[in-house]
Amino acid sequence: MDATGIGLWGVPLAILGGAIRVSTPFIFVSLGEAITERSGRINLGLEGTLVFGAMSAYAVAVMTGSPWLGLIAAAFAGLCFGLFHGWICKFPKVNDIAIGIALMLFGSGLAFFFGKPFIQPSAPDLPAIPLGAWSDIPQVQAALDVNMLFLIGAALAVFLWWAFRNTRAGLILRVVGDSSDAARAMGLNPNTVRLAATGVGGALAGIGGAYLSLYYPGSWTEGISSGQGLMAVALVIFARWNPLGCFAAALLFGGAGALGPALQSVGVTQGYYLFYAAPYILTLVIMIATSSPSRSLAGAPGELSITK
Amino acid sequence: MTDTVAGAPATFGARGYPAALEWIARRAEAFVIPIAALIVGMVLFSLFILAVGKSPIQLYETMWRGGFGSWFSVQNSLSRAAPLLLAALCVALPARLGLVVIGGEGAIVLGGVAAAAAGMALNGAPSFIVILVMGVAGMAAGGIWIGAVGALRHYRAVNETISSLLMAYIAIALMNQLVEGPLRDPASLNKPSTQPLAEIYRIGNMPGMEVHWGLAVGVVACMLSWVLIEKTRWGFAARIAGGNVRAAQVQGLAVGSLIVGFTGLAGAFAGLAGMLEVAAVQGSANASLAAGYGYTGILVAFLARHNPLAIIPVAFLLGGIDASGGLIQRRMDLPDATVLVLQGMLFIVILFSETLYGRFKAFNPDLWQRSS
Numbered sequence: 001m002d003a004t005g006i007g008l009w010g011v012p013l014a015i016l017g018g019a020i021r022v023s024t025p026f027i028f029v030s031l032g033e034a035i036t037e038r039s040g041r042i043n044l045g046l047e048g049t050l051v052f053g054a055m056s057a058y059a060v061a062v063m064t065g066s067p068w069l070g071l072i073a074a075a076f077a078g079l080c081f082g083l084f085h086g087w088i089c090k091f092p093k094v095n096d097i098a099i100g101i102a103l104m105l106f107g108s109g110l111a112f113f114f115g116k117p118f119i120q121p122s123a124p125d126l127p128a129i130p131l132g133a134w135s136d137i138p139q140v141q142a143a144l145d146v147n148m149l150f151l152i153g154a155a156l157a158v159f160l161w162w163a164f165r166n167t168r169a170g171l172i173l174r175v176v177g178d179s180s181d182a183a184r185a186m187g188l189n190p191n192t193v194r195l196a197a198t199g200v201g202g203a204l205a206g207i208g209g210a211y212l213s214l215y216y217p218g219s220w221t222e223g224i225s226s227g228q229g230l231m232a233v234a235l236v237i238f239a240r241w242n243p244l245g246c247f248a249a250a251l252l253f254g255g256a257g258a259l260g261p262a263l264q265s266v267g268v269t270q271g272y273y274l275f276y277a278a279p280y281i282l283t284l285v286i287m288i289a290t291s292s293p294s295r296s297l298a299g300a301p302g303e304l305s306i307t308k
Numbered sequence: 309m310t311d312t313v314a315g316a317p318a319t320f321g322a323r324g325y326p327a328a329l330e331w332i333a334r335r336a337e338a339f340v341i342p343i344a345a346l347i348v349g350m351v352l353f354s355l356f357i358l359a360v361g362k363s364p365i366q367l368y369e370t371m372w373r374g375g376f377g378s379w380f381s382v383q384n385s386l387s388r389a390a391p392l393l394l395a396a397l398c399v400a401l402p403a404r405l406g407l408v409v410i411g412g413e414g415a416i417v418l419g420g421v422a423a424a425a426a427g428m429a430l431n432g433a434p435s436f437i438v439i440l441v442m443g444v445a446g447m448a449a450g451g452i453w454i455g456a457v458g459a460l461r462h463y464r465a466v467n468e469t470i471s472s473l474l475m476a477y478i479a480i481a482l483m484n485q486l487v488e489g490p491l492r493d494p495a496s497l498n499k500p501s502t503q504p505l506a507e508i509y510r511i512g513n514m515p516g517m518e519v520h521w522g523l524a525v526g527v528v529a530c531m532l533s534w535v536l537i538e539k540t541r542w543g544f545a546a547r548i549a550g551g552n553v554r555a556a557q558v559q560g561l562a563v564g565s566l567i568v569g570f571t572g573l574a575g576a577f578a579g580l581a582g583m584l585e586v587a588a589v590q591g592s593a594n595a596s597l598a599a600g601y602g603y604t605g606i607l608v609a610f611l612a613r614h615n616p617l618a619i620i621p622v623a624f625l626l627g628g629i630d631a632s633g634g635l636i637q638r639r640m641d642l643p644d645a646t647v648l649v650l651q652g653m654l655f656i657v658i659l660f661s662e663t664l665y666g667r668f669k670a671f672n673p674d675l676w677q678r679s680s
Contacts, residue, residue, distance in 0.1 A: 003564070027363070044469070074484060078452075088660055091660065091663040092663055093658065093662045093663045093665065094659060094662055094663050095662070097408055097469060098408065098610065098659050100660050101469075101606060101654065102610075102652060102655035102656045102659055103652075103656070105603065105606075105607065105648065105651060105652045106649070106652025106653065106656060107652075108648065108652075109645050109648025109649045109651065109652045110645075110648075110649055110652070112643065112644075112645030113642075113643050113645040113646060113648070113649050114646060116645070138372075153350045191339070191397075226477065227473065227474070227477050230470060230473055231474070232601040233470060234467075234474070235545065271485065272485075273482075273484040273485040273488065274482075274485050275480060276481055277478050277481035277482070279476065280474045280475075280477040280478050280481070281478060283474050284471060284474045284475065284478070287466050287467070287471060287474075288460060288466055291464050291465045291466045291467075292464070292465055293463060293464060293465040
């Protein structure tokens, strides 16, 4: 095969590479949301957390020169947002979905407020591992340039899948998510567990944001997130609250997101905007296909308001 | 304990207090708590502004001047309030059924595109017919879009919050595709747009002010929605269905039709907002349709606690806050996102204040001690 002209083979290859690149923030946000939802709350504010995480990671990376410090800053910022959501939702009659919408607006607003001076300067990127170095074909190398965070996300998915079933913390989380009353009978405080679960979920979403601004697309702009935080919430439902399912669904969504650019790279420009909408359409179709009015979703935490 | 008399009679209630006092106390809660929450939100925002080293007094003074202080700025705020009224109804009407629809932006965008397409197709017809058809087209596009969200909710149990937002992103992509492709005016180079509407098909200003007729349309829509919710059997049925779907079905209410009808009407209002943006402001459909009115409308509806009459003053308030953004940016060297931070804080405080309803004895005469 000619190394430079691989023709239409470039499309699936670009989709694969794109899936790996685009899916990483989905992986972190959906794993974080899976932890939160398993505890019986839903945090739609992760969209705002993602944007604020992207901004704080970029700002700290510009100021210190270290992308890793940026990553830590984003995780910490996400933790704060998550803890705030977890705290405020413990009050009676405070709706977790509505608070999520408010935090979505507030997080984005705050990120734009503080992020203004950081639109111009450029920050150091998170390093990638060239897993495609064995190949001479530049497209293969480009597709397999895998970021550390993708691998960490994959490992985290496996760990959470194991931990939900086999650890004390996982059991506590599931009990609280399935029945507040059962948890109280066991001497657990559901609000404390949910506070922790929402905080951890927020921190993971912050890391997803750091990936956006420090690796791909790799700069801070006000349009950096286009609903990834929300699609991840839908994705968790589709994945039935299973971390491994979240990982697979994130790859699928990443591939759908890479479809438009991949086709454009081989000269297909017709319907560019419709291909751009592919992940949203895919999410919607999956939600329609997997929901049913007559039975509740298998594996759904009993306390989750969205499935009641 | 339910022996209080309806209306405001000049007698004494069961606990020996003047009935008028009880009447006022029962209704005061709905005013006192939101206003107190607004004040708390503004105080918190002051602390934020202090923390970034600016003067909150100067900020609120600038905000007053930019949004409310002169006839010029009031007209500017009213112009911004016009689409917010309709966008807020897109949230408030489904809320009566217990649905949280946050994708009004999509209906606004598609309503605008449909209206522009109708205007292009009918070019040459009498102006009142064209404007009427544009309005119908905008309402139909928005109504179908959000009505589909309601139908998916009822018939497939698809969560309406997420589906409406996904559909907003799809709508914006659809608009970009149409405006860059089949509907594009070849003369629009930098900013792809549909063909500009002829001057006679544009909606003008109301007499005596620099505010287009969309404001009147929005106010009338809010009043009609209030009548629908409070005074008709459909509104009553929707409130029952919003409280308990099972109970409503046992009562023989057609819950499916109610949900699709209310979400469809909600979307139609948002689509009308898009049509007004095209016919009264932009003159053509383009990317400026996705200006965020749909998202600010969510905030308006929640601040108004989904009461269509309360939406009118709240939309004016937030229109004014929006309008003052530019002045704050220029005078105080603060980012334009400053108003977004204020809006986010107000939103959170208002939602938090939900927990306070029913907590204060002062608002509940049933708990008052006998005075004699």
